[in-house]
Amino acid sequence: MANTKLDCRQGQDFHLDEEGANRKPRKRRRLRVIIPAYPAFNVYSRIARTTTALGPVSVATSVQEMEGWDVEVIDENNYQRSAPRNEAGLPDHEALQKSRPADVVGFYGGLSSTILRVYELARFYKERGVSTLAGGQHFIEENIPEALRNGIDVVVKGEAEETIKELLYAFEGRLPREEIKGIAYLDNDQVIQTKERELLRDFNHLPLPDFSLVRYAKIRIFPVGRVRGCGMDCEFCTVKGKPRYATPNVYWPKLPLYTRPLEPGIFSLLTIFSARIGWKLCGSAISCAITRSGSRNDSN
Numbered sequence: 001m002a003n004t005k006l007d008c009r010q011g012q013d014f015h016l017d018e019e020g021a022n023r024k025p026r027k028r029r030r031l032r033v034i035i036p037a038y039p040a041f042n043v044y045s046r047i048a049r050t051t052t053a054l055g056p057v058s059v060a061t062s063v064q065e066m067e068g069w070d071v072e073v074i075d076e077n078n079y080q081r082s083a084p085r086n087e088a089g090l091p092d093h094e095a096l097q098k099s100r101p102a103d104v105v106g107f108y109g110g111l112s113s114t115i116l117r118v119y120e121l122a123r124f125y126k127e128r129g130v131s132t133l134a135g136g137q138h139f140i141e142e143n144i145p146e147a148l149r150n151g152i153d154v155v156v157k158g159e160a161e162e163t164i165k166e167l168l169y170a171f172e173g174r175l176p177r178e179e180i181k182g183i184a185y186l187d188n189d190q191v192i193q194t195k196e197r198e199l200l201r202d203f204n205h206l207p208l209p210d211f212s213l214v215r216y217a218k219i220r221i222f223p224v225g226r227v228r229g230c231g232m233d234c235e236f237c238t239v240k241g242k243p244r245y246a247t248p249n250v251y252w253p254k255l256p257l258y259t260r261p262l263e264p265g266i267f268s269l270l271t272i273f274s275a276r277i278g279w280k281l282c283g284s285a286i287s288c289a290i291t292r293s294g295s296r297n298d299s300n
């Protein structure tokens with residue numbers, strides 16, 4: 001079988017093989033998306049045990065549609081049930097790899113405080129021959145080369161619902177890596193940044209985030225987001241651009257379906273309002289959470 005590792009420095013593994021772009025995947029593969037543990041107990045630690053992060057679940061949901069790929073999310077801050085742990089009480093990735101080996105691992109870099117944990121795990125997986133990806137708001141400017149020199153094979157810049165699919169095609173050897181927009185990788189120790197990817201504008205056709213992909217988690221608060229981007233331009237913030245909205249009359253009716261793959265439960269809607277409608281909160285946090293009673297009947 002062709003060597004299709006994403007960390008290939010010369011890029012030769014990303015060229016089409018003799019069967020060309022229409023080649024079918026030869027075996028089922030697995031992507032594990034990891035939401036890294038906070039470095040220390042904090043005011044969010046307790047609530048984190050009842051919720052998860054929307055971005056990585058959205059990325060995983062995109063992959064779920066791909067032929068030949070299985071996907072799971074491990075949220076280290078909501079890691080419960082019969083989940084294997086190491087002596088430090090953290091998720092035991094050795095055991096996870098033994099029971100369900102991942103071919104590619106993707107890390108959520110939404111919070112800079114968790115990045116050392118990302119690098120620790122990236123090195124762990126790379127030592128075992130697993131390809132590593134990362135995405136999220138932390139990865140801008142000098143943080144990108146830093147990640148690439150700390151165990152991350154490919155950094156995805158910005159929204160990843162489309163990019164992740166192309167990257168996994170590259171992993172299969174069906175697409176040259178250099179043709180994928182919105183990524184960065186090392187080539188002979190040089191940082192290569194491909195062309196910028198266009199921002200997503202049509203949210204109506206994105207699949208609903210599938211929270212049942214978050215293994216070992218107990219989720220009672222489901223994050224939802226109708227807005228991407230923010231025009232407030234606060235100097236310390238990495239969220240830029242004009243706000244882009246999903247169409248309300250398409251988006252809101254879908255919300256009750258959020259808990260669909262899980263047990264039915266009673267849910268209510270909580271909303272964090274934005275600065276634009278009067279509350280002094282982050283402008284892009286026009287986000288909501290659906291809370292539900294009961295919990296997932298999870299035997300895994």
Ligand code: B12
Binds near residue numbers: 055111133223237287
């Ligand atoms: C909602 C929100 C919250 C909520 C919920 C957080 C949650 N767990 O869901 C609450 C209110 C709890 C919160 C709290 C905090 N937040 Co907050 N929050 C946000 C906000 C507004 C939206 C996040 C979101 O859901 N976005 C929508 C999803 C779809 O986008 P996304 O996460 O970026 O994901 C996309 C890409 O990044 C990429 N991607 C994401 N994951 C992965 C994984 C892989 C493998 C790949 C390839 C790609 C990829 O693809 C995704 C889909 O396109 C962001 C700002 C923003 N607009 O993003 C800040 C933001 C994430 N928060 C921020 C901060 C600082 C905090 C706090 C530390 C604030 C504080 N001082 O208390 C706390 C920390 C909480 C905690 N311990 O988790 C910063 C993080 C900056 C940083 N570099 O660390 C942000 C970026 C805002 C900012 N000012 O810059 N937050």
Ligand code: SF4
Binds near residue numbers: 233239284285
């Ligand atoms: S309002 Fe929030 S998301 Fe918007 S620029 Fe300021 S900190 Fe960033």
